[in-house]
Each structure stands twice: as structure tokens, then as C-alpha cells.
Amino acid sequence: MSIQGSALPARPYRAFLFDMDGTLLNSxxxxxxxxxxxxxxxxxxxxxxxxxxxxxxxxxxxxxxxxxxxxxxxxxxxxxxxxxDDVDGVVAIPGAVEFLNGLPGDQWALVTSAPKALALRRLQAAGIKPPAVLVTAEDVARGKPDPACYVLGALRLGVPVQDCLIFEDATVGIRAGEAAGADVMVVTSTHLTPMVTAHACIDGYEHIHVQRDSDGLLYLQRLAS
Structure with a gap:
């Protein structure tokens, strides 16, 4: 839950960068x-x-x-x-698996504060296939809210971070996305109390999909109800 309008970003993006816990899965x-x-x-x-x-x-x-x-x-x-040793109850955010399966594999990355071994364990528990590009706790000297992790994720995808849309749920991650100069989409599925934010928000992925244009740019669209 958050306090923000439901409009999706109108601009296209060259890639998407996803936090993991609270954004793609609930742990x-x-x-x-x-x-x-x-x-x-x-x-x-x-x-x-x-x-x-x-x-x-x-x-x-x-x-x-x-x-x-x-x-x-x-x-x-x-x-x-x-x-x-404890992944009991770790599940994908509603619609996340289908949404990720619809993305080109070279246009999205996972950027998490978790160590790599834990990230892979939780992704497996949630039924999410790991992406080709994965940035984890070991890859940066300073964690979120420092933007280094998101800058590195974009670099590994070969795109400017400012041309990426970052999906986040936590305040420190949102601050990291802002500091990187990227647009942020706040995922509110695991929020128990409202978050006041200037960013666009979704409560899950069931009602959105991605359109890829002839130039390979990604547009978020809302599914007709």
C-alpha cells in the first residue's frame, strides 16, 4: 500500500533493474x-x-x-x-514470474542487497529463474542507499542507468535508485502501512505487461480489466 497515483511511466526504457526481497519475492x-x-x-x-x-x-x-x-x-x-537454511514461506510477488518471463533476458537485471548464495536460494524457493545479470552484496563496497549497485547493474547490461526503470520496495533502495538518476517504480505488495512517495506504484505484477518497440525499447502498459 502506498499513497500515490496509479499512472505508469509513459517514457520507454532500455532495461529494467529489480530489487529482490519485497520487490520480486516475499521473504x-x-x-x-x-x-x-x-x-x-x-x-x-x-x-x-x-x-x-x-x-x-x-x-x-x-x-x-x-x-x-x-x-x-x-x-x-x-x-x-x-x-x-530458512526459506519457509518465501513466495513470488503476485504476477512476478509471468512478468519476468515476458522480458527479454538481456534487458533486465537483479540488484539485491543479499549475498549471491542467498539470492539464488530465495529465487529458487519462489520459482523465479535467475537472470543473466545478477548484482549482489559481494559486488559493491557500499550497499544501498549508495547507488553503486544500480549503476553496476546497468553497466553489466550495457545501458546508462538513467535509461533504466528501477523496481524497489524499501526506502534505502528507493534512495539508491534516486541517487543513480533513474526512474523508480515502487512495489507495495508487502507494505503493511502506507508509504508516501512521489514515485509510481504497483501492488503486484498481475495487471501490467511490457511492450517492446521496433527499437528494442520497453514500455510498461496496464492490462485491460
Missing amino acids: IAAAERVWSTWAERHGLDVAAFLKTIHGARAIDTITRQALPGVDPEKEAQWITEAEL
């Missing part, structure tokens, strides 16, 4: 189970802490806590291993 329950265990172990306010984890790399989330005697790299590895 909230699994992630919060793991992070709750970690937060309890370190004496954090679990409810308040869980509000800060989404969209960011594990190492960045842990580093922000500035906990004495805690090695962020070691703890992030623990988080990754625990999340690899």
Missing part, C-alpha cells in the same frame, strides 16, 4: 525469524530493530548497531547461513 517472515534470533542474542529491542533491516546488506545493518566486541563480517556470515 519477510523468513528474514524476520532469523534477525529476531540475532537481535535477542545481542539484547536489542527486537520490534524496533526489525524495522531497520529491510533492503540493506546484513553487514551494513550490523555495523550500524556499533555493538562492542561484535565482528560485523562474522555476524553477517551467521545471518547468511541461517537465512540459507
Whole structure:
């Protein structure tokens, strides 16, 4: 849910860049189970802490806590291993599989804050085929909201990031897209409370499709109801 109009972007794009968690698949329950265990172990306010984890790399989330005697790299590895073992309830966002299957394989990339092994595990659990271009936590020195990940995704596709449409759900990812100079589409399927945003929004992919013109440009269109 978000506070924004339902109009889709009118301009064409050379490629689409997708966040993963909350954007193509719902992994909230699994992630919060793991992070709750970690937060309890370190004496954090679990409810308040869980509000800060989404969209960011594990190492960045842990580093922000500035906990004495805690090695962020070691703890992030623990988080990754625990999340690899828990994909119960990980499912695709409604319509995502069909929407992605309709895209040319060389015109979309996945840009996630998750490590590569976890990204592949969750994609498999959700029934989503991994794309040819995948940018993960290991590929950048600074995670979202730094735009480096989206700039790299566009670079690997061979297009300027400003000619891409970025699909995101989390505030840090939206900020990364904005900083990259790209248009952003906010996916609100997993939002429990409204998000005030200036960007176009969709609550899933069932009611949109892509038209590819003779120049290979991608247009988003809404399906007739």
C-alpha cells in the first residue's frame, strides 16, 4: 500500500533493474525469524530493530548497531547461513514470474542487497529463474542507499542507468535508485502501512505487461480489466 497515483511511466526504457526481497519475492517472515534470533542474542529491542533491516546488506545493518566486541563480517556470515537454511514461506510477488518471463533476458537485471548464495536460494524457493545479470552484496563496497549497485547493474547490461526503470520496495533502495538518476517504480505488495512517495506504484505484477518497440525499447502498459 502506498499513497500515490496509479499512472505508469509513459517514457520507454532500455532495461529494467529489480530489487529482490519485497520487490520480486516475499521473504519477510523468513528474514524476520532469523534477525529476531540475532537481535535477542545481542539484547536489542527486537520490534524496533526489525524495522531497520529491510533492503540493506546484513553487514551494513550490523555495523550500524556499533555493538562492542561484535565482528560485523562474522555476524553477517551467521545471518547468511541461517537465512540459507530458512526459506519457509518465501513466495513470488503476485504476477512476478509471468512478468519476468515476458522480458527479454538481456534487458533486465537483479540488484539485491543479499549475498549471491542467498539470492539464488530465495529465487529458487519462489520459482523465479535467475537472470543473466545478477548484482549482489559481494559486488559493491557500499550497499544501498549508495547507488553503486544500480549503476553496476546497468553497466553489466550495457545501458546508462538513467535509461533504466528501477523496481524497489524499501526506502534505502528507493534512495539508491534516486541517487543513480533513474526512474523508480515502487512495489507495495508487502507494505503493511502506507508509504508516501512521489514515485509510481504497483501492488503486484498481475495487471501490467511490457511492450517492446521496433527499437528494442520497453514500455510498461496496464492490462485491460
